[in-house]
Amino acid sequence: AVVSTQSTGARVLPSVAEDERLMSMIKELTTTEQEPDQNRKVGEISISELPKLSKASFPPCMRYVYEWLTTNHHMKHGARLQFCLFLKGLGLNMEEVRGFF
Numbered sequence: 001a002v003v004s005t006q007s008t009g010a011r012v013l014p015s016v017a018e019d020e021r022l023m024s025m026i027k028e029l030t031t032t033e034q035e036p037d038q039n040r041k042v043g044e045i046s047i048s049e050l051p052k053l054s055k056a057s058f059p060p061c062m063r064y065v066y067e068w069l070t071t072n073h074h075m076k077h078g079a080r081l082q083f084c085l086f087l088k089g090l091g092l093n094m095e096e097v098r099g100f101f
Contacts, residue, residue, distance in 0.1 A: 044091045045091050046092075047096045047100055054067070062083065065079055069083070
């Protein structure tokens with residue numbers, strides 16, 4: 001199965017390199033840089049920044065969970081656990097995460 005996947009990838013890769021639309025998007029992704037906030041340590045955010053960050057930077061699954069929570073003010077245990085771990089990974093401290101719920 002791995003060999004067939006590799007051979008399929010090897011056949012598709014040259015066609016991707018020839019597609020100008022895809023290559024321009026890939027080049028744009030690799031050259032786009034976001035300016036870091038000079039006053040902030042890496043991984044340090046506040047809870048007040050979540051609405052802006054959720055729209056701009058959250059992966060789609062976490063954006064959905066965040067929007068669900070802010071709209072319905074309730075979520076199941078599994079989603080809450082995953083969202084708490086995600087917020088912790090972003091740099092929120094545990095006090096802020098607890099206060100969010």
